[in-house]
Structures are given as structure tokens and as C-alpha cells.
Amino acid sequence: MTLSALRVAIIVFPGSNCDRDMMVAIEQLTSRRPALVWHKEASLDPADLVIIPGGFSFGDYLRCGALAGRSPIMNAVLDHAARGGAVMGICNGFQVLTETGMVPGVLIRNAGLKFTCRNVRLQLCETLSSPFTAGLAMGEDLTIPVAHNEGNYFADDDELDRLEGNGQVAFRYVNGDAVGPANPNGASRDIAGVLSNNGRVLGMMPHPERAMSKLHGGTDGATFLLKSLEALVS
Amino acid sequence: MQAIVNISLKEGVLDPQGRAISHSLNDLGFNEVSDVRVGKQILLEIDETDPARLRQRVARMCETLLSNTVIEDYSIDIPDEE
Numbered sequence: 001m002t003l004s005a006l007r008v009a010i011i012v013f014p015g016s017n018c019d020r021d022m023m024v025a026i027e028q029l030t031s032r033r034p035a036l037v038w039h040k041e042a043s044l045d046p047a048d049l050v051i052i053p054g055g056f057s058f059g060d061y062l063r064c065g066a067l068a069g070r071s072p073i074m075n076a077v078l079d080h081a082a083r084g085g086a087v088m089g090i091c092n093g094f095q096v097l098t099e100t101g102m103v104p105g106v107l108i109r110n111a112g113l114k115f116t117c118r119n120v121r122l123q124l125c126e127t128l129s130s131p132f133t134a135g136l137a138m139g140e141d142l143t144i145p146v147a148h149n150e151g152n153y154f155a156d157d158d159e160l161d162r163l164e165g166n167g168q169v170a171f172r173y174v175n176g177d178a179v180g181p182a183n184p185n186g187a188s189r190d191i192a193g194v195l196s197n198n199g200r201v202l203g204m205m206p207h208p209e210r211a212m213s214k215l216h217g218g219t220d221g222a223t224f225l226l227k228s229l230e231a232l233v234s
Numbered sequence: 235m236q237a238i239v240n241i242s243l244k245e246g247v248l249d250p251q252g253r254a255i256s257h258s259l260n261d262l263g264f265n266e267v268s269d270v271r272v273g274k275q276i277l278l279e280i281d282e283t284d285p286a287r288l289r290q291r292v293a294r295m296c297e298t299l300l301s302n303t304v305i306e307d308y309s310i311d312i313p314d315e316e
Contacts, residue, residue, distance in 0.1 A: 063302055070299055099302065106304045109250050154247060154305060186248070 001233045008034035008229075009047040011077065011093075013068045018054035018090065018209060025209040026051075029226050037073060044076035048232050049086045052077075052093030054147070054207055064107065064150045065095030074100055086131055086232055087201040091148055094193075094203035103194050103203040104163060105155035110148070111186025117147040119217070120184050120206060121176025122192055128167040130199030135227030141176060142220040144206035146184055146192075151205040153187035153194070160189055168195045170202055235282050237292045238311040239300055242273035247305045276300060285315040 008026050012019045019036060027033045034051070037044060044050070057068035068074070074096075081087050081102055089097035097103045110116055122142045127133045136142075155163065163169055171193035175182045183190045185205070193204030211221030243249050249271050256270040278295075282288040292310050301308040 062300070066299065066302070098304075106302055108248065108305065111248065111250050113250050113254055152248070152250075156246070186250070 003030040003229055003233055004032045006030050006032065006049065006229055006233055007045070007047045008032075008049045008051060009037050009044060010034050010051045010053055011039060011073055012036050012053070013039045013055070013057035013071060015057045015059055016053050016055035016092070018207065022051055022053045022090070022209045025212050025221070025225060026229070028212060029222065029229055039068065039071040039073045042072045042076065044073065044080060047080065047085065049088065049229070050077055050080055052087070052089040052096050053209075054091030054093060057092055057096065060150075063099070065092060065097075065099040068092075068096045069099030078102065081196070081201055084198065084200055088132065088228070089201075089203040090207055090209070091146075091151070091205055094205055095150065097201060097203040102201050103196050104159060104168070105153055105191075105194060107150050107205070108152045108154050109150050110152050110184070115147075115149040116151070116184045117145070118180060118184065119143050119145050119178040120192070121174050121178050121182065122171040122206060123174040125169045125172060126167060127170055127195060128199045130170070130195050130202065131231035132195065132199075132202040132228045133170055134231040136224070141174065142171075142224055143176060143178060143218050144208055144211045144221050144224070146206050147210075148185070148205055151185040151187065153185075153191040153205075155188060160191075163194060164189070166197060168197060169193075170195050171204060171206075235280055235285065235288050235312065235314050237278045237280060237288055238313065239276040239278065239292060239296060240273060240309045240311065241276065241296075241301050241306050242308075243271055244305055244307055285312050288312060289315075
């Protein structure tokens with residue numbers, strides 16, 4: 001399969017606001033426009049990758065991602081994941097994934113109580129086999145922006161030990177040339193992204209679709225997305 | 235019948251908002267405040283006359299949507315229950 005044959009679906013909720021940016025980013029890399037799928041749809045055309053984009057689905061009412069996680073389309077996304085399909089959740093998409101239990105843990109209010117919008121430095125961790133980390137070199141650092149108010153990853157210590165033992169921690173915040181402390185939100189053990197226990201679902205707070213060109217201030221998002229897409233093709 | 239759901243953060247889960255409120259209360263002279271935890275209350279009006287059945291349904295709602303049991307506990311109060 002070639003990159004242009006890759007079928008990518010992006011789920012759109014009321015309040016999603018990174019859906020179009022992600023569509024443009026994926027199209028830039030694959031020359032094929034992803035399908036935008038409205039949350040009221042009850043089924044999903046076959047897809048090689050489903051992306052839950054960032055934003056403020058349902059105005060963050062009740063809890064971030066809670067209402068989106070129970071939308072009609074999510075049953076189809078859960079089925080897709082249960083068949084081993086790949087799913088990527090970015091920012092609010094990560095919150096949606098935790099709310100459905102597709103990835104473990106939960107994202108709570110930033111420890112500093114402030115919305116944080118800036119570049120962070122990410123370090124790839126040693127993980128179980130996953131298309132989202134396969135193409136990146138172990139220890140490779142990426143600079144990608146975050147923009148969130150609830151990105152403080154939380155799970156209890158036993159669960160965190162289990163995740164680390166299984167290789168489900170994909171990215172950690174590390175010191176780099178980014179302005180401000182390495183960990184922007186107080187996340188447990190500096191966790192920025194986690195994988196499901198089969199490695200096929202990734203949730204991450206940083207926005208790769210916002211680091212796609214020099215005009216964005218960096219291209220590490222493009223590097224990360226391209227490696228993931230290439231791993232899904234091969 | 236009415237059901238009142240109280241949702242609170244589990245022990246051990248950081249509550250940055252509660253901590254900020256605690257600091258503000260201390261600054262205002264309420265030095266006796268040593269800890270604040272913020273929860274939420276959800277009032278539900280439900281077409282149901284049997285309190286036991288109501289409690290069971292509301293518990294399902296809490297487990298399905300109203301609380302995230304990874305970090306939150308819930309309690310259900312039914313004022314009309316004898």
C-alpha cells in the first residue's frame with residue numbers, strides 16, 4: 001500500500017476545532033483527503049486510521065470528552081479499535097479516549113490552573129510495538145505545541161507502574177529549549193502520551209498538526225505524523 | 235421523583251482548584267481552613283415512583299456517564315425516600 005491509499009477518518013464533534021487542521025496536515029503528507037465524520041453517524045466506513053481531533057467537544061460540559069465519548073459514532077470507533085484498528089486522539093481527542101477507556105488514566109485540570117499554550121519538548125519512550133512509535137528512534141526528541149486546560153495526566157501509582165512496565169508510555173515531557181518548565185501541566189511522571197495495551201491506540205496532549213511547516217515554527221509534528229502513517233502502510 | 239447526585243474527587247487525586255480556594259480563604263483570614271475539595275451536584279427529575287428502582291437507574295447513570303470512576307466517587311440522595 002502507498003501513503004495515498006491510506007484511508008484516514010477524522011471524527012467531528014460539536015466544538016471540535018482541530019479537525020480541519022488535521023485534515024490539511026494528513027492531506028499534505030498523503031495527498032489524500034481524510035474523511036470528516038460527524039459524531040451523529042452510527043457507522044464508520046473502513047479506515048486504516050481514525051483520528052479524534054482536538055477542540056472543546058460539547059463545550060467541555062460535565063468533564064472534558066465525557067459527552068463526546070458517548071456519541072453515536074464512538075460505538076463504531078470502539079468496534080474499529082476492538083478489531084485492532086488504529087486510533088489517534090489528540091488533546092481533547094486524548095480526553096475522549098480516556099473517557100471511553102480506550103486508553104487508561106484520565107486528564108485532569110492543569111496543576112497551575114492555567115490554560116497552557118506553548119511548545120513542549122517530547123521524548124519518545126521505549127514502547128511495545130506500535131505504529132505510532134515504530135518509525136521514531138528511541139530517545140528521539142520532538143518539539144510540538146500543547147494548548148490545553150486539562151492535560152494533567154493522572155492514574156494511580158499501581159496503574160502507572162503497570163503502564164511503564166508494559167511499555168504503554170509513548171511520550172514524556174523533557175527539558176529542552178522550550179520556554180517554561182518541561183512538564184507544562186503537572187502530569188504524573190511527565191506523561192504526555194499513552195498507548196492502549198495492544199499499541200494500536202494512542203492518546204497524546206501535544207498537537208502534531210500544529211507543527212507542520214517552518215511557518216508554524218517547526219516541523220516535528222509532520223515528522224511524527226509521517227512516521228506513523230508510513231508504519232500503518234507497511 | 236428527584237434524585238441528587240453528589241460527585242467528589244477520590245482521595246489522593248490532586249484538586250488544584252480546591253487548593254487555590256484554600257489559599258484564598260487563608261489569605262482572607264480564614265486560617266482554620268486546612269484543605270478544600272471541590273465536587274459537583276447534579277439534580278435529576280425522573281419519571282419514577284419507586285425509590286429502589288430510581289436508585290438503581292441513577293447508579294447506572296453515574297457509572298455510564300455522570301462520574302468518571304477512575305478519579306471520582308458518587309453518592310445518590312433521594313429526598314422522597316422514606
